[in-house]
Amino acid sequence: MLDYRELISSQLPALHLLTGIGWQYLTPDQANTLRGNRRDAVILDGVLSDWLRTHNAIRYQGQRVPFSEANLLEALRRLKDINPTRGLIPASMDMYELLTLSTSLDQTINGDKRGFSLQYIDWQHPENNVYHVTDEFSVEVKGSKQTRRPDMVLFVNGIPLAVIECKRSDLDDPLGQAISQMIRNQGQTEIPHLFTYAQLLVAAQPNEVKYGTTGTTLDYWAMWKEAIDPTPVSAAINRLLSEVEQSALYDWRDEGNKTRQHFATLSDSAIRRLNQRIAFALATACQV
Secondary structure: OHHHOHHHHHHHHHHHHHHHOOOEEEOHHHHHHHOOOOOOOOOOHHHHHHHHHHHOOEEEOOEEEOOOHHHHHHHHHHHHOOOHHHOHHHHHHHHHHHHHHOEEEEEEEOOEEEEEEEOOOOOOOHHHOOEEEEEOOOEEOOOOOOEEOOOEEEEEOOEEEEEEEEOOOOOOOHHHHHHHHHHHHOOOOOOHHHHHHOOEEEEEEOOEEEEEOOOOOHHHOEOOOOOOOHHHHHHHHHOOOOHHHHHHHHOOOOOHHHHHHHHHHOOHHHHHHHHHHHHHHHHHHHOO
């Protein structure tokens, strides 16, 4: 039945919520274009390159000096060169340090050569970052043309920081299946390069959500227990998507019209109840 399909029961409600709290939706084709139509790539170069150029600058003797194009390319190279083959946990730790502590690049200004810090994410002013979410994000398996397709990937400035797997509630142990799938995809013969960047992993079904990080074993995935202000979450749950947002979510899908009609037949209160089942865990973990 349509009600029990993962798309209807958990994936689209999650996308509705994430759109409501500020994540811009990308269709799979749009996401592929932004990563150069390479399924072995997981960074949206078309987003990150522009962000690095427009949101980083050198402060030198009261002037704002842009980083050279060579340094911007070097910053991208450093981000991509962290290799998970030596171990996903050490690679993930190196990535965490690079993302949180920035990187130093040498540049000569008026004959004065110094190292200057470039940041990949603006942690002090999160409103300066750009946030995207896409679904059915196909990633090429290492050494193969086969692909794995995480249900949802969330990008900050084009960097994939969160991965979400959705399951329908009528399955046998839906969260266990989602977590096992996430753990499998981290294997060295799978798509570990995605999980080098991912800092948050989420398993979701309509009635429950658990989270982990790269390397978290099955027994240690947990429910989010931190208290949050319900006001912004409630606002997101209650906000109906605009016509443009609905078109972006539905129109490219094979069953887009059927899916759109399904949600159109629900009352506003029913949509809110559907969203609220997974809202607080997702919003706490992934809010802008």
